[in-house]
Amino acid sequence: MRRADGELQTALVTGACSGIGLELARQLAQLGYALVLVSNRPAELQQVAGELAKAHGVKTHALPMDLARPEAARELYEAVSSRGLEVDILAVNAGLFFFGEVADADPVKALALLQVHVVTASLLCVYFGRQLRARRKGHVLITSSISAWRDFPGIAFYGASKRYLRSFAASLRSELRVWGVNVTCLAPGATATALYDASVVPVGLARRVGVMMEASQVARAGLEALFRRKAVVIPGLLSGVMAFLASLTPQWVVDLIRRRAPWLPKP
Numbered sequence: 714m715r716r717a718d719g720e721l722q723t724a725l726v727t728g729a730c731s732g733i734g735l736e737l738a739r740q741l742a743q744l745g746y747a748l749v750l751v752s753n754r755p756a757e758l759q760q761v762a763g764e765l766a767k768a769h770g771v772k773t774h775a776l777p778m779d780l781a782r783p784e785a786a787r788e789l790y791e792a793v794s795s796r797g798l799e800v801d802i803l804a805v806n807a808g809l810f811f812f813g814e815v816a817d818a819d820p821v822k823a824l825a826l827l828q829v830h831v832v833t834a835s836l837l838c839v840y841f842g843r844q845l846r847a848r849r850k851g852h853v854l855i856t857s858s859i860s861a862w863r864d865f866p867g868i869a870f871y872g873a874s875k876r877y878l879r880s881f882a883a884s885l886r887s888e889l890r891v892w893g894v895n896v897t898c899l900a901p902g903a904t905a906t907a908l909y910d911a912s913v914v915p916v917g918l919a920r921r922v923g924v925m926m927e928a929s930q931v932a933r934a935g936l937e938a939l940f941r942r943k944a945v946v947i948p949g950l951l952s953g954v955m956a957f958l959a960s961l962t963p964q965w966v967v968d969l970i971r972r973r974a975p976w977l978p979k980p
């Protein structure tokens with residue numbers, strides 16, 4: 714993979730402690746980018762920052778932060794600015810997931826998901842987007858999901874927020890491209906990461922039989938698309954087919970599955 718551009722120096726990755734975010738950070742470090750790493754577990758984040766700095770000889774900054782707090786985006790921007798850093802690549806990647814119908818949802822979890830996926834993600838693009846636009850260069854990578862390709866009862870908070878991110882990325886792309894700033898939407902399908910509760914989703918088995926991708930493959934596809942200034946990338950043939958089929962499946966089929974699924978509550 715080739716760097717975006719020789720002048721671009723620093724990448725900020727949210728959700729950098731694990732999964733796709735960790736792989737984005739690792740691959741950006743391999744390309745020589747200094748890193749600002751954000752997630753909510755200070756000790757693990759510090760360890761990741763230390764390992765990547767040592768392995769790739771780049772500067773890393775660990776900024777532990779709960780991105781579910783309403784003021785997180787502003788505080789993160791201020792923390793980055795106070796270190797004298799300017800972000801060239803913003804990877805808005807942090808996310809969380811839970812199964813369950815809306816009427817059964819834990820309001821605290823639902824609020825955290827909406828804050829991280831919708832509020833903080835959008836406001837990070839306000840603060841850093843303003844700076845990228847003023848400097849007339851740089852990239853934004855927004856992690857959505859193939860679940861953005863239709864309505865998903867049973868994961869409504871997750872699916873609807875990822876639809877929002879897909880749409881937001883497309884609008885932001887139009888707004889920023891005239892200023893020389895690229896925005897790419899990364900829409901992974903099932904990927905073997907800690908996003909899923911391993912007691913509910915057999916991640917290890919799914920990875921072995923090839924229905925879940927590796928986080929490293931997803932990150933690579935995301936960065937290659939970013940550097941080619943593509944609008945959207947769905948990594949992997951299977952995920953592309955799933956997104957296509959999901960978009961074509963009539964709602965009555967989904968409702969039928971919902972009525973028959975043994976794990977869902979019945980009236």
Ligand SMILES: NC(=O)c1ccc[n+]([C@@H]2O[C@H](COP(=O)([O-])OP(=O)(O)OC[C@H]3O[C@@H](n4cnc5c(N)ncnc54)[C@H](OP(=O)(O)O)[C@@H]3O)[C@@H](O)[C@H]2O)c1
Pocket residue numbers: 727728729730731732733734751752753754778779780781806807808809825829856857858859900901902903904905906907908909928
């Ligand atoms: N895995 C999949 O099948 C799949 C498919 C489509 C899209 N995606 C998307 O890919 C992105 C990365 O997920 P992943 O699969 O790599 O899962 P993951 O390994 O669980 O990574 C999620 C990251 O988000 C961070 N995060 C969550 N809530 C946070 C909060 N309140 N404050 C700060 N950081 C927070 C986590 O940080 P901590 O270290 O603090 O926990 C973690 O580093 C997510 O947006 C997800 O929706 C994943």
